[in-house]
Amino acid sequence: MTPITEVEGRRLALSNLDKVLYPATGTTKGEVLHYYAATAAGVLLAHLRDRPVSFLRYPDGPDGQLFFTKNPPPGTPSWVRTTPVPHHGSERARQVVVQDLASLMWAANLVVEFHTPQWRADAPGxxxxxxxxxxxxxxxxxxxxxxxxxxxxxxxxxxxxxxxxxxxxxxxxxxxxxxxxxxxxxxxxxxxxxxxxxxxxxxxxxxxxxxxxxxxxxxxxxxxxxxxxxxxxxxxxxxxxxxxxxxxxxxxxxxxxxxxxxxxxxxxxxxxxxxxxxxxxxxxxxxxxxxxxxxxxx
CATH class of the missing domain: 3.30.70.3300 (Alpha-Beta Plaits)
Structure with a gap:
């Protein structure tokens, strides 16, 4: 059964908390989520704020499949903010902007590295x-x-x-x-x-x-x-x-x-x-x- 937790009024399903993501240290997914929620959230959110986020996903740990995505992943909740960004010349795409703890924990539950550009969403490039x-x-x-x-x-x-x-x-x-x-x-x-x-x-x-x-x-x-x-x-x-x-x-x-x-x-x-x-x-x-x-x- 997937535990449901509430973060800042948002209901989140946090999955596979006992799964070992880092075999070398025995670090579980639950410990990763705890790091983001209890230790890093305040400072990490300041550096994510107003920047479109790209995700390097590694749901089975660093020895499993890694894939890089800029588009909002399938199933992204409607309350997670996205922003238009330039893409292939005049074409525009959308990317996630992680503005709050609930969005951070939703993303962390996907098991991701967070990557951001050197510019903010309101001033691309x-x-x-x-x-x-x-x-x-x-x-x-x-x-x-x-x-x-x-x-x-x-x-x-x-x-x-x-x-x-x-x-x-x-x-x-x-x-x-x-x-x-x-x-x-x-x-x-x-x-x-x-x-x-x-x-x-x-x-x-x-x-x-x-x-x-x-x-x-x-x-x-x-x-x-x-x-x-x-x-x-x-x-x-x-x-x-x-x-x-x-x-x-x-x-x-x-x-x-x-x-x-x-x-x-x-x-x-x-x-x-x-x-x-x-x-x-x-x-x-x-x-x-x-x-x-x-x-x-x-």
Whole structure:
């Protein structure tokens, strides 16, 4: 029998709560839902707010079938908000916008990673943040990503921009920068310029092109997620990896002092303590008037 629960006046059927989603840690679906409801909801909702959500679904755990969807899944309740978004030129589609706890728990019950674009639903293609995805090619790890992140932090600061870090929840690191609303194409051009500079300055450590042959032992500075059609794992989402790693905000001290990959792996049980100590380290991304202009790259 599927338990029915009420969340903010909405009735939800929460299914398969005893199902083990992460065999490596024995983490069940019920524990995943508890993480989202009891630990992450307040901060995660702030980063989901007003952004169309894409879902990477993994209903049978990370070793099962994974599928990425932007359309509202079949059976989406009528009370879950959706928004029109540009799609294939002039065509328009709709995507879910997760605005409240009930919608968050409905989505989490589908077993999803949450992914969002760098723009808000009321201004498609007008980015209010910049992102770099620092992706290490073995034998490089997040330790090398941290070195690159420190270089990018200084380079961005030279242009009057402040960067904030989070783990990808996989192997790497994400840097995010609050911006004045700026066309995504312009943000992409600026981000590419910095990635190329990073490769030039740190040639033994950085590549800015995706070709896998270039990447062993180096960090790929992926600027492509600034494109209007691309998305990035939302802060505090769980990832479909061997263990239920969180895409967790980190301090610059943690980045500076990182000496082994395990130091920057955070599981759901770690997050309540981190939030108590630090609050939302990415809060400035959602604060009003924190964005700054990027230099004109034309």
């Amino acid at each position: 007008l980015a209010d943040r910049l992102v770099f995805d620092l992706d290490p090619g073995a034998p490089a790890t997040v330790v090398e990503c941290c070195r690159v992140a420190l270089w990018l932090r200084e380079r961005l600061a030279a242009d009057g921009l402040e960067a904030y870090g989070k783990t990808s929840g996989s192997k790497g690191l994400h840097l995010l920068v609050p911006l004045e609303p700026t066309p995504s194409a312009q943000v992409s051009a600026y981000a590419k310029e910095l990635a190329v500079q990073a490769e030039r300055e740190l040639s033994d450590l950085v590549v800015h092109r995706m070709r896998r042959a270039l990447r062993p032992g180096k960090v790929f500075v992926d600027f492509s997620q600034n494109a209007a059609a691309k998305t990035t794992a939302t802060p505090y989402t769980l990832r479909a990896r061997t263990v239920p790693a969180v895409s967790a905000p980190v301090t610059w001290t943690e980045i500076e002092e990182c000496r082994s990959p395990g130091e920057l792996v955070f599981l759901p049980a770690d997050m309540a303590g981190r939030l108590e100590r630090h609050g939302d380290l990415l809060g400035p991304l959602t604060g009003p008037d924190r964005g700054r202009p990027i230099p004109d790259t034309r």
